[in-house]
Amino acid sequence: KEQKHVMVERSVLLKGLQHPFLVGLHFSFQTPNTLYFVLDYVNGGELFYHLQREGSFPEPRAAFYAAEMAAALGYLHSLNIVYRDLKPENILLDSEGHVMLTDFGLCKEGVATGGIMHTFCGTPEYLAPEVLHGYPYSPAVDWWGLGTVAFEMICGLPPFYSRSKVQMFQNILYGPLQLRSGISKAACSLLEGLLERDVSRRLGASCDIAELQEHPFFASINWDDLLARKIRPPFIPKVAGPCDVSYIDPAFTRQPVPACVNDRCQEAGVSEAFPGFSYMNPVEYLAAEPVS
Known part of the structure; x- marks a missing residue:
């Protein structure tokens, strides 16, 4: 059931959700044990x-x-x-x-x-x-x-x-x-x-x-x-910059990054279990392309 929810979420994120009030998807990838989404970074708190x-x-x-x-x-x-x-x-x-x-x-x-x-x-x-x-x-x-x-x-x-x-x-x-x-x-x-x-x-x-x-x-x-995001919000979070996580629960920010993510390991067997899950936003792909 959880796997179904994950795949639904990925599908919805890929519907071209170019909307100012919806979190967007940049990447999705998989490791032997886990599926990952890389989403917009939002640090103003829940x-x-x-x-x-x-x-x-x-x-x-x-x-x-x-x-x-x-x-x-x-x-x-x-x-x-x-x-x-x-x-x-x-x-x-x-x-x-x-x-x-x-x-x-x-x-x-x-x-x-x-x-x-x-x-x-x-x-x-x-x-x-x-x-x-x-x-x-x-x-x-x-x-x-x-x-x-x-x-x-x-x-x-x-x-x-x-x-x-x-x-x-x-x-x-x-x-x-x-x-x-x-x-x-x-x-x-x-x-x-x-x-x-x-x-x-x-x-x-x-x-x-x-x-x-x-x-x-x-x-x-x-x-x-x-x-158009032209209306000034009634409350603006006091964040010093992207690295300011003061509005985010430390239970999340203190979680370690699994070693397999650092190693970018994506084995063929995993992709067979979730075919087509991995994704890169075309904008990110173009940004990663070397300039000739």
Whole structure:
């Protein structure tokens, strides 16, 4: 199952994901025991880290992040790809403060408009009710996921959170959406629209991202400028340069590089197990070519 997820991730990364808010693939290679991706280097930290540190965000900051996430999800949907695992741990900030979605292992490819899926997958706090019910589901699960992350950014916890997983699932299926006082009408409307259990009425279910772009919560967002990265992020990570890993968990940065990676060992037997896995981005290939 994990091997399948890895191959799906590679496939999605190779869909020409030239998008400003998606992590891109530079290389993939294999050693006798491991498959490796070499992705964009993003050192502004996980959204999870920043939420843990700050608790919640002001609405303008949450709107900026949610808009960039929505743009990334809308792009994936235009390629008939459903993301299915939006959560703060999978949302990175780059050194300029822009969102970068990563981890495409649970993506589902080939889901055309009106298509449905059946696989039970995702992260408990962020699962859509139709997934929990075991019903066939559509790309609208991603808009529910955006609603849960937007709620967490504004309120500090996922919308139906409980320490008991059983209770949390009951809350997702049947519990009321409890919005804290002080939230703007536009934010309430957005969260209620995205966290609508009736999929046919969920914001984004009919016209995908176009519905969100018209929502009052994003009234201050110029979507063309957003995609061009012309909007100044509300928070810019304080990184001294590419080698600054202060926003990255030391559990990752302290991991040793396996000797077989240093030796660049790629045996023929491995490539037979995963034919066609290894890849070099054409841009990287051209950069590596000697100048005559």
